[in-house]
Amino acid sequence: MASYLDAAAIVSTGSALVMYSGPLGLDRSEIGTLASMLTLSIATGALLGGRLGDRYGRRRVFMATVSLMAVGAVLLTAATSSGFLYVGVVVAGFAAGADLPVSISLIGEQAPEGARGKLVALSQVLWYAGIVTTQLIGLLVGDMGATGARILYAHVAVVAVLVLALRLKLPESQQWIDQRRTADAGAGGPAAPSVARALLRKPHLKALVGLALFYSLTNLAANTKGQFGAYLYVEVADSTVRVASAVGLATLFISVPMAMLFMRTVDGRNRMRWYTLGAVCFVLSCAVPATFGVHVWTLALGSLVGAAGSALAFEGIFKVWSQETFPTLLRATAQGAIIAFARVVAAAVALWTPMLLDAGPRVMFGALAVVVAGATAVGVVLDRLPKIRPGAPADGSAAPVTVPVADGS
DSSP states (O other): HHHHHHHHHHHHHHHHHHHHHHHTTTHHHHHHHHHHHHHHHHHHHHHHHHHHHHHOHHHHHHHHHHHHHHHHHHHTTTOOSSSHHHHHHHHHHHHHHHHHHHHHHHHHHOTTTTTTTHHHHHHHHHHHHHHHHHHHHHHHHHTHHHHHHHHHHHHHHHHHHHHHHHHTTOOOHHHHHHHHHHTTTOOOOOOOGGGGHHHTSSHHHHHHHHHHHHHHHHHHHHHHHHHHHHIIIISSSSOOOHHHHHHHHHHHHHHHHHHHHHHHHHSSTTTHHHHHHHHHHHHHHHHHHHHHHHHHHHHHHHHHHHHHHHHSSSHHHHHHHHHHSOOOHHHHHHHHHHHHHHHHHHHHHHHHHHHHHHHHHHHHHHHHHHHHHHHHHHHHHHHSSSOTTTTTOOOSSSSSOOOOOOOOO
């Protein structure tokens, strides 16, 4: 549900800020500032939340983060001025970012043998569910102005409270308890000051750099198309926002089934065959507009093909590789650092994207196709890295072992 809340908060903000603009007197620069603050808050939350989760426990952190998410959503729901929005966006963004690496780590550590990838992939299905639900609510309340914005954020607040209630019964990760006890006793694993050093040396450095490259570059393509999709439809393809929204909803009818297919195959022997198919689709989603020009049909076809590509060769597989390549006391820290890095890269590149569009949208799509091709090639190397035994010490004193995947499709 961390993924559901992350998606719901981001999508809600994209629509709600526009709905609030008239009643609360927001201009374009303020909307842009708030959107940037959300991205940077998510990055900061991921960086700090991951480290806190490794140091103080999964349960403590994700109970605090979902509580903060509820508080941030309530502030955004009750906003009567832009000041509420600035505080609410920072709180909700920080909570969403901090929750992700810790919650995903708990899933990986509690999953039955042979089902870790499947359960981690379930979070991706719920990420799509957060998008679908929020967009459906947006269709119903899109013409209601500030009231519609409050309904969007109230949905996030209600779900956050429900998740908080459900999490009250979740136990702490036994793997984390065992490893933390050993580390604190000085018998294994790094103490807090040496965590960065442990990640920046063998055997973890290759995984850290590789995953950072893979996720930041694939996220760059997804984020750019997401942020500037409506602009491309309206200003370049001479279409409308309604058409862009309709295509966006249509892609979800591909994304969700493909994410469920990913769940079924990620723990099986044919995982990389499906990954290769996804990588090809992901590259094509950018190559089609680059080759044939930016028209409604090329944008729509690219989105539909990209929906399959991103489900099989993007965030879902990144989450699985993160569980497989980092030991318990470094897992959330590494994931949080990578997520933070990717968000900052996306935010920085977004500042230059309008210039690329001025140079020609086909140039931008061509550059994205090259970026995605390079990123997915890195993924082939990542899948061949040795898998870390779930309870292995974080200092590398116990050599990582390759865990054979379960038989399956």
